[in-house]
Amino acid sequence: MSKNTVSNRFRTVDVDEYDENKFVDEEDGGENQLGPDEAEVDSLIRQGNLMEALQAVLKNPPINTKNQNVKDCAEGLVLKVLSAFKSSDVDKGVQSLDKNGVDLLMKYIYKGFETPSDNSSAVLLQWHEKALSAGGLGCIVRVLTARKTV
Amino acid sequence: MAYHSFLLEPISCHSWNKDRTQIALCPNNHDVHIYKKDGTKWIKIHELKEHNGQVTGIDWAPESNRIVTCGTDRNAYVWSLKGEVWKPTLVILRINRAARCVSWSPKENKFAVGSGSRLISICYFEQENDWWVCKHIKKPIRSTVLSLDWHPNNVLLAAGSCDFKCRVFSAYIKEVEEKPGPTVWGSKMPFGEVLFESGPSGVSGGAGDGAGGGWVHGVCFSHSGNRLAWTSHDSTVAIAEGGKTSTISSLSSETLPLLCVSFITENSLVAAGHDCYPVLFVYDGTKGSVTFGGKLDVPKQTSQRGISARERFQNLDRRATSSETTEQGLESLHKNSISQISVLEGGKSKCSTFCTTGMDGGMVTWDVKSLESALKDLKILFLCSQSLKSALKDLEIV
Numbered sequence A: 001m002s003k004n005t006v007s008n009r010f011r012t013v014d015v016d017e018y019d020e021n022k023f024v025d026e027e028d029g030g031e032n033q034l035g036p037d038e039a040e041v042d043s044l045i046r047q048g049n050l051m052e053a054l055q056a057v058l059k060n061p062p063i064n065t066k067n068q069n070v071k072d073c074a075e076g077l078v079l080k081v082l083s084a085f086k087s088s089d090v091d092k093g094v095q096s097l098d099k100n101g102v103d104l105l106m107k108y109i110y111k112g113f114e115t116p117s118d119n120s121s122a123v124l125l126q127w128h129e130k131a132l133s134a135g136g137l138g139c140i141v142r143v144l145t146a147r148k149t150v
Numbered sequence B: 001m002a003y004h005s006f007l008l009e010p011i012s013c014h015s016w017n018k019d020r021t022q023i024a025l026c027p028n029n030h031d032v033h034i035y036k037k038d039g040t041k042w043i044k045i046h047e048l049k050e051h052n053g054q055v056t057g058i059d060w061a062p063e064s065n066r067i068v069t070c071g072t073d074r075n076a077y078v079w080s081l082k083g084e085v086w087k088p089t090l091v092i093l094r095i096n097r098a099a100r101c102v103s104w105s106p107k108e109n110k111f112a113v114g115s116g117s118r119l120i121s122i123c124y125f126e127q128e129n130d131w132w133v134c135k136h137i138k139k140p141i142r143s144t145v146l147s148l149d150w151h152p153n154n155v156l157l158a159a160g161s162c163d164f165k166c167r168v169f170s171a172y173i174k175e176v177e178e179k180p181g182p183t184v185w186g187s188k189m190p191f192g193e194v195l196f197e198s199g200p201s202g203v204s205g206g207a208g209d210g211a212g213g214g215w216v217h218g219v220c221f222s223h224s225g226n227r228l229a230w231t232s233h234d235s236t237v238a239i240a241e242g243g244k245t246s247t248i249s250s251l252s253s254e255t256l257p258l259l260c261v262s263f264i265t266e267n268s269l270v271a272a273g274h275d276c277y278p279v280l281f282v283y284d285g286t287k288g289s290v291t292f293g294g295k296l297d298v299p300k301q302t303s304q305r306g307i308s309a310r311e312r313f314q315n316l317d318r319r320a321t322s323s324e325t326t327e328q329g330l331e332s333l334h335k336n337s338i339s340q341i342s343v344l345e346g347g348k349s350k351c352s353t354f355c356t357t358g359m360d361g362g363m364v365t366w367d368v369k370s371l372e373s374a375l376k377d378l379k380i381l382f383l384c385s386q387s388l389k390s391a392l393k394d395l396e397i398v
Helices: A038-047 A050-057 A068-084 A087-095 A099-114 A120-145 B309-319 B368-377 B379-394
Strands: B002-005 B013-016 B022-026 B031-038 B041-049 B055-060 B066-071 B076-082 B085-091 B099-104 B110-115 B120-126 B131-137 B145-150 B156-161 B166-170 B194-197 B216-221 B227-232 B236-241 B248-252 B258-263 B268-273 B279-284 B289-295 B338-345 B353-358 B362-367
Touching: A038 A050, A038 A068, A050 A068, A050 A087, A068 A099, A068 A120, A087 A120, A099 A120, A120 B248, B013 B338, B013 B353, B022 B041, B022 B055, B031 B055, B041 B085, B066 B099, B066 B110, B076 B110, B085 B131, B099 B145, B110 B145, B110 B156, B120 B156, B156 B216, B156 B227, B166 B227, B216 B268, B227 B258, B227 B268, B227 B279, B236 B268, B236 B289, B248 B289, B258 B338, B268 B338, B268 B353, B362 B368
Parallel strands: B013 B055, B055 B099, B145 B216, B216 B258
Antiparallel strands: B002 B362, B013 B022, B022 B031, B031 B041, B055 B066, B066 B076, B076 B085, B099 B110, B110 B120, B120 B131, B145 B156, B156 B166, B166 B194, B216 B227, B227 B236, B236 B248, B258 B268, B268 B279, B279 B289, B338 B353, B353 B362
16 A cells, blocks of 8 residues: 555645636625615514514515624624514415515525524424425525525 | 327437328437337337437437437437438537527528537538538527527527526538528527627516526527517416517416427417416407417317215315315316417428327327317416407417
8 A cells, every 4th residue: 555545634624625627606795785674674663563574674674794793783683583473374474475485485494404403493484384394495406506695 | 289209218208200191209218219100100110329328309300301409418410311311420429417408590501509518509511521510609608408499581590598598699610501591580690699688577677577588499580580589497388579679578378387388370379387288378469469379189078977975975085175176186187287389280380280298108199170179178277369360360170
């Protein structure tokens, strides 16, 4: 056996970085995206106007920004709104969204699945079921194929 | 709708001859098999063995009766029928990755090959050297070219690629043709010029998640060449109309991604993919919108028989629902993804029959007229009856 089989540091080399034809995504200017307005959404939740809160929280999604904080903030906010809904109102909430809204909601739902907290998964699964019946499998495919996620 | 099961393995690609009596297909290996229709049966009459890798594209030129095949062995062969035997001629494509798709131009004096080398090879025959020569279109393609379709003027070529874009290139070869006249896509067409490039997902601004899109699996020009449709892996289908405005209308569908698409009239297209059934889309030129026309695989309604208590509990156990349908598999004719659609009769302007092949090794020929009457029976599908009627009017059925 030759000597250089001892070390296996080569396994951690990212060969794609050395590929001169590597595909690089087009960088869209995303510095101005701040995510949904926290104050507005909070006030709407306190007022009990959950439909409006849902619409508000799905505005300005921080898709192009590289700032992870903004993304985490937005995700937390969306989760707050989704948990505030009563089970029976989830369906109405989903119906009030247009196609793009359902796609965006599905993105947030999957993002939420990634970091589960206390009761989040149960709530998200309820929303997932309703969003799936509204958006179909295509909606989930769009979440999976999106290059820039929420 | 006749379903014929050719193989147990996927049909990688297929192509029909001019009078639709013979079909050349690749049974997921290095060969091409040609079957001839004999009554209701299909008999294998030829086996074309030359490739060293899986054959990924076959195109049969109707007028000159030549077959071009391309494969993962980075080669393409042009086959000519000499007597009773098909004789291959190697075409050097100068690519260093697999070839993915091939298509004869409308006048059959050249063909285009899309490959994983991030380029398109346009090949034409040079009389002096008695040899097929190829020219490359490289910029600005950044990933594998998955699908190709020629414009009726023999010069423009649409290419769908894995870099999420659909483009129209000029493949003008001065050695074999005259300078083309202007079209809606542009008037200056030097070789390799990009006349159209789709934006990230075609929807301008609308969706916040507009960036990215998905791999463009299938592209198709309409019969006139003024419209271009493509399907993408993010379950969208989009249509662009050539011209100064070059508007793109797209529809995010609720189905799994569609792999192939073809215009059947100037306003409607048929697409099929991972959902195993063909789907109709209708395009409204005035509003610039694409709408879902309906599922084209309408299974016969089986009688609803009563479900026993035992079955109910079994369903609950197995599938968490005590629903009454006890179908075990797919209701569609194809049992696996459909990978290719080809128009059989009527051309792209007034298609009356088209054929689909898929990963289940089966081929189905669809009759548009009988599909239309089946659709009429199901009242549920009259979501967009207005646009459906206008689409069917083109076919002079309604």
